[in-house]
Amino acid sequence: MVESDHPQDDPFFIDFPERIGRLQAAMAEGGVDVYLGSRLRTLSWTLDAFCPWRSFIVVPPHGLPTALTFVIDAARVADDSWLDEDHVLGYGPMGGQDQVSLLKDLLEPHLSGGKGVVGIETGMGTYLPEGHLTHLEYQYLAAALPDARFSNAHDIVDRLSLVADEGTVNRFREASRIVDMGHQAVYRAIQDGGYEGMTETEIAGLAAYAMRKEGSEWEWSFTGGNEIASGYRTGLAAGACTPASRRALRRGEPLMVDLHAMFKLGLGDHAHNYLLGEATQRQRWHAQNFVDTVQLCLENYRAGVTPSSLADAVLDFCEEQGFAEYMVPGFEHGIGMMGDEWRIGLNEGPFPYWTDPEHEYQAGELLICAMQYACPEEEIGFRYENPILITGSGCKTLSEFPLSVDEV
Numbered sequence: 001m002v003e004s005d006h007p008q009d010d011p012f013f014i015d016f017p018e019r020i021g022r023l024q025a026a027m028a029e030g031g032v033d034v035y036l037g038s039r040l041r042t043l044s045w046t047l048d049a050f051c052p053w054r055s056f057i058v059v060p061p062h063g064l065p066t067a068l069t070f071v072i073d074a075a076r077v078a079d080d081s082w083l084d085e086d087h088v089l090g091y092g093p094m095g096g097q098d099q100v101s102l103l104k105d106l107l108e109p110h111l112s113g114g115k116g117v118v119g120i121e122t123g124m125g126t127y128l129p130e131g132h133l134t135h136l137e138y139q140y141l142a143a144a145l146p147d148a149r150f151s152n153a154h155d156i157v158d159r160l161s162l163v164a165d166e167g168t169v170n171r172f173r174e175a176s177r178i179v180d181m182g183h184q185a186v187y188r189a190i191q192d193g194g195y196e197g198m199t200e201t202e203i204a205g206l207a208a209y210a211m212r213k214e215g216s217e218w219e220w221s222f223t224g225g226n227e228i229a230s231g232y233r234t235g236l237a238a239g240a241c242t243p244a245s246r247r248a249l250r251r252g253e254p255l256m257v258d259l260h261a262m263f264k265l266g267l268g269d270h271a272h273n274y275l276l277g278e279a280t281q282r283q284r285w286h287a288q289n290f291v292d293t294v295q296l297c298l299e300n301y302r303a304g305v306t307p308s309s310l311a312d313a314v315l316d317f318c319e320e321q322g323f324a325e326y327m328v329p330g331f332e333h334g335i336g337m338m339g340d341e342w343r344i345g346l347n348e349g350p351f352p353y354w355t356d357p358e359h360e361y362q363a364g365e366l367l368i369c370a371m372q373y374a375c376p377e378e379e380i381g382f383r384y385e386n387p388i389l390i391t392g393s394g395c396k397t398l399s400e401f402p403l404s405v406d407e408v
Contacts, residue, residue, distance in 0.1 A: 033116035040339025119153030171266025185210035235381035251277035287405035
């Protein structure tokens with residue numbers, strides 16, 4: 001195995017060879033002869049490199065895996081990854097160098113007489129760049145390896161990556177610290193009337209600049225980078241996707257600032273909310289409802305809790321307080337290293353590839369506490385997002401920016 005570039009006393013160290021070893025042991029247990037990973041989450045979890053182009057990783061039963069990415073990016077991926085350049089290959093429109101030809105050459109040696117099981121990653125998802133094997137890719141590979149059997153095996157990586165190791169948690173902590181620096185920059189800019197004349201895109205840009213100075217590699221969200229909403233846009237439907245617009249910030253309106261950062265493929269994601277100028281009593285009522293609900297939700301997260309029991313506790317509170325119609329009934333989305341956006345648990349519930357409502361959280365799981373409060377008829381809404389680490393007795397929020405709706 002290739003040694004990692006990170007010394008083991010580095011707080012961000014991840015033992016990638018050990019990860020591959022666990023994956024290979026699970027392959028053997030599940031009767032998979034060779035694993036073909038194609039999802040972005042799998043590439044991040046195995047390679048320690050960002051792969052923005054269509055990419056694959058072939059994991060043999062023993063020894064080093066080999067990654068395959070678009071030829072223009074292969075040298076950079078090899079430089080970023082713990083793998084050496086002999087195990088990061090580029091594909092392109094050249095004779096014998098296309099994706100299928102190269103994948104056939106990598107898979108076939110591990111199929112005795114061309115026969116055996118190829119573990120693939122297919123399925124459904126809400127996340128656009130998920131990376132499931134496409135139908136056409138499957139057809140071509142099946143034709144190239146006619147005696148092989150292709151079996152969906154994504155659950156192997158999903159299961160192994162469910163509980164985060166220390167290096168991963170520390171990467172998330174650093175990404176969250178960077179996000180907090182972005183929020184501080186926004187607060188300094190908008191206080192004392194500084195928001196007047198500013199636009200949502202300007203807020204997104206100054207936050208991005210502050211976070212880049214702190215070491216962020218990317219505003220990782222695929223929903224417009226940093227998501228900024230003001231006025232009526234804060235209350236749109238579920239309020240869960242608001243790429244910054246050119247709308248000007250205005251006195252008397254709400255402002256939602258949802259920032260994203262990436263550090264060594266660990267993701268920072270935190271949304272904070274403001275009321276611009278002097279708020280009305282009704283706006284303050286909405287704001288207090290939201291803060292109280294988020295606090296209750298965070299207090300209920302712990303090992304052994306399920307999404308359904310958590311939802312029951314939170315929605316019962318909203319009903320009792322008289323604002324259930326404004327609280328969007330969803331409180332989280334899954335998170336892992338870059339590309340691991342929406343999995344929660346192992347999707348073994350009544351709706352395939354969605355959250356298993358009876359998944360019991362374990363200590364060491366990372367997820368995003370993600371909550372939306374929307375009252376579109378009053379043109380107001382709030383959002384909370386924060387990576388949390390599940391513990392035996394509760395949860396730890398990784399962003400330390402205060403939970404509040406600030407009047408500025």
